[in-house]
Amino acid sequence: GQQVMQIPQYQHVQEGEDFTTYCNSSTTLSNIQWYKQRPGGHPVFLIQLVKSGEVKKQKRLTFQFGEAKKNSSLHITATQTTDVGIYFCVARSGGSNYKLTFGKGTLLTVNP
Amino acid sequence: DAGITQSPRHKVTETGTPVTLRCHQTENHRYMYWYRQDPGHGLRLIHYSYGVKDTDKGEVSDGYSVSRSKTEDFLLTLESATSSQTSVYFCAISEAGQLNQPQHFGDGTRLSIL
Numbered sequence: 399g400q401q402v403m404q405i406p407q408y409q410h411v412q413e414g415e416d417f418t419t420y421c422n423s424s425t426t427l428s429n430i431q432w433y434k435q436r437p438g439g440h441p442v443f444l445i446q447l448v449k450s451g452e453v454k455k456q457k458r459l460t461f462q463f464g465e466a467k468k469n470s471s472l473h474i475t476a477t478q479t480t481d482v483g484i485y486f487c488v489a490r491s492g493g494s495n496y497k498l499t500f501g502k503g504t505l506l507t508v509n510p
Numbered sequence: 511d512a513g514i515t516q517s518p519r520h521k522v523t524e525t526g527t528p529v530t531l532r533c534h535q536t537e538n539h540r541y542m543y544w545y546r547q548d549p550g551h552g553l554r555l556i557h558y559s560y561g562v563k564d565t566d567k568g569e570v571s572d573g574y575s576v577s578r579s580k581t582e583d584f585l586l587t588l589e590s591a592t593s594s595q596t597s598v599y600f601c602a603i604s605e606a607g608q609l610n611q612p613q614h615f616g617d618g619t620r621l622s623i624l
Binding site: 431 | 551553
């Protein structure tokens with residue numbers, strides 16, 4: 399099935415520093431989703447990227463989809479303590495339209 | 511948040527006992543999913559359903575069964591629980607099965623098998 403590798407596994411930053419997590423696939427992706435899970439919470443959908451080279455922004459968050467549609471990134475500018483959580487990238491599994499494969503996630507901690 | 515209720519929220523039980531987790535939705539979404547979340551593994555799909563009485567296996571389905579007799583309810587059963595099934599279980603729903611539809615998650619069930 400579809401494999402998505404996410405790096406880094408952990409990232410600790412000082413409040414105000416930037417943060418980036420990367421998602422890589424060995425195969426071309428039709429599209430990719432990003433989710434955030436706060437400590438003790440459940441995953442929450444952030445965004446979906448579909449087009450090659452697509453860039454989307456949500457306030458301090460910037461999402462990119464690679465030109466080859468094999469990688470994606472999430473960049474947070476000037477982190478805040480509210481950004482703490484696990485960030486997952488999600489891709490379709492194999493040829494199924496129904497199943498999603500989650501990356502293992504990047505745990506972001508922010509020191510105030 | 512989407513209308514998804516998981517029950518129970520917490521459960522402690524012994525090895526060898528049967529366990530059933532329930533996911534109830536009020537969104538009338540066709541697709542429902544069960545995941546487990548373990549440290550270092552992210553979320554892994556156990557089973558999913560694409561309609562009433564229509565289910566299929568995910569990547570970690572061994573030891574689990576599911577049933578969906580109504581649109582709103584998706585049950586996950588551990589026939590004979592083992593300690594390796596200690597985990598946090600999430601139910602998710604989506605309006606359609608295409609990847610361009612986001613999944614909405616319940617609050618999770620923390621299950622401990624002693």
